[in-house]
Structure formats: C-alpha cells, structure tokens
Amino acid sequence: MDPLEDVLTLTAATGHLSTSMAAGGRWGLRFTPLDGVKFNAIRRGACQLRVDGLADPIALTAGDCFLLTRPVPFELARDDDVPVEPADPVFRAAIDGVARAGTGDEVALIGGRFSFRGRARALLLDGLPPVIYVPGATPEADAVHWAIDRIEHEVRRAQIGSTLVAEHLAVVMLIQVLRFHLATTAAPASGWLAGLTDPVVGPALRAMHARPADRWSVETLADTAAVSRSTLAARFRALVGKGPLDYLTGWRIELAADRLRRGDGTLASIARDVGYGSESALSVAFKRVTGASPAAYRASSLT
Structure with a gap:
C-alpha cells in the first residue's frame, strides 16, 4: 500500500449517498454541518456554493463537483440575491429519492458524505483545505467524472445491490478527487499529504x-x-x-x-x-x- 491507501484503509472511509436534488427558478438552500466530508456533483444546470468562513462563493456548472472537508454550514443557491431556506425540510419531503427546491428542474445534483473511523481528522482531513473544487472542464477530472457517472447509473437503475455498489464507487470518487487535488494544486496540503x-x-x-x-x-x-x-x-x-x-x-x-x-x-x-x-x-x-x-x-x- 502507499500512504494514501494506508490512511484511507485505517480510517475505514465509507461513502453514504444522500437524496438527489432537482431545482429551478429562484431557489436557495442552507445546509447544516455534517460530520465527515460532504460531496456534491452538478449533473445539470448551474448554481453557487457559499461556505461559511470563505469570503467568495464558487460558481458551479454541469460536470463540477466539490468536497467540503469541515463540518460547517453551507449554501447552494441559484443567484447571490436569492433568499435561502433550510435544506432539511426540503430533503425530508423528497419524493422517489429526489428533493425539489424552487420550481422546475433546470439544476440537478447528486451527493452524499464520507464517514471515517478513528482519528481521521488528525490523519487526513486537517491536511486538506476546507473546500476541494473539481472543475468539470479540466482533463484531470475525467476519472472523477467516470466515478460520478457510474454512481448515478447505479442510483437510477436501482438493481439488487445498487446502493452498496454506489457507496463503494463514492470511495473511488474520493480517491480520484484527492489525486486531482494533489496533482493540480501548487501547495496541495500540509502534513504528510x-x-x-x-x-x-x-x-x-x-x-x-x-x-x-x-x-x-x-x-x-x-x-x-x-x-x-x-x-x-x-x-x-x-x-x-x-x-x-x-x-x-x-x-x-x-x-x-x-x-x-x-x-x-x-x-x-x-x-x-x-x-x-x-x-x-x-x-x-x-x-x-x-x-x-x-x-x-x-x-x-x-x-
């Protein structure tokens, strides 16, 4: 094993898929912080990501994805001036595995989180920036896109074992995002990373x-x-x-x-x-x- 494999194995990185999301019109959601690492991939449309503690929003378009490595609140919204509502009630009201915000479905996202065992924050997460953003247009993101495509394929088909396959693919996606980050960032991390x-x-x-x-x-x-x-x-x-x-x-x-x-x-x-x-x-x-x-x-x- 290499050091990254060692640490991910030791911390038992596990992917958990959340309800998918569709949104349209003027919409905005505020998400409460979760333990571990949150991820989302934009499958259709465009929106903005705003993370508490970061000065500038990140514009997201189809093909982009991001990891949030800190348990902090964040917002997804169509525009800067759109008021946000709590995301939890919207996701509790999901129908057929899809939460809907605003009107229409111009925007589609798939996401979830990663949980870890033991001292994952000291071993892995503290060495990462608060947000890892993977633009869909970069050639290095191809492997990330492949994993996300396969996750969405499994979720849509809903065959026997699809949830387990999708969660394992999510860990593959995590590894690809970390590879992307290490390969494309001049100062990729502190610590052993x-x-x-x-x-x-x-x-x-x-x-x-x-x-x-x-x-x-x-x-x-x-x-x-x-x-x-x-x-x-x-x-x-x-x-x-x-x-x-x-x-x-x-x-x-x-x-x-x-x-x-x-x-x-x-x-x-x-x-x-x-x-x-x-x-x-x-x-x-x-x-x-x-x-x-x-x-x-x-x-x-x-x-």
Missing part, C-alpha cells in the same frame, strides 16, 4: 508505510530517497511539519491504536509488529502521543 508527490519526501514516506517495523534512521531513509541526511531532514520538516522519525513514531502509534480498537492481538505482538522491542517501549510512546495508556485506550474503544 504535502510530501506524497515530493521527489525527496515521497520515497521516505512510502518506505516507512511499506515497512513500519524496520529499524529506520534518518540515514537509511535518506538512502532510500537518494539524498543526504540533512537534505531529507530539512525537506521533510518543511513539508510535513515534523522530522521523519517523529512522523514514523506517529504512524506506528496509529497502527497500534487501530489494532487495539479491533482487539487484534496482545500488546506484545502489537509492539513487535509496529516496530517496538517491548511492551513498555510501546506503552511509553503510545501515552506520549495519545495521552492514554494502551490498556486504557483499548478499554475505552470497547465501551
């Missing part, structure tokens, strides 16, 4: 994720990246915000925390598998990073 496409930091990250239990040092990681120790250390800290061995410690603790949540193995076997020579060494590092002992963390996860 910022290093994925870097020629110096990327190889070191992939090596640590591939073999977290190895006895890594800055020197051996620098050899993997084919640079000097000082170059790797400086570049890693500049992009990721911490040194490579501090990052390695954090990732090992995330792996251990996942095993503890699932009740998978003894503390001794977990310590060995994530790169610690003893239970006590893991316990000290675990408490330093999470604030709880492994035993207390496991107990709280099972309640």
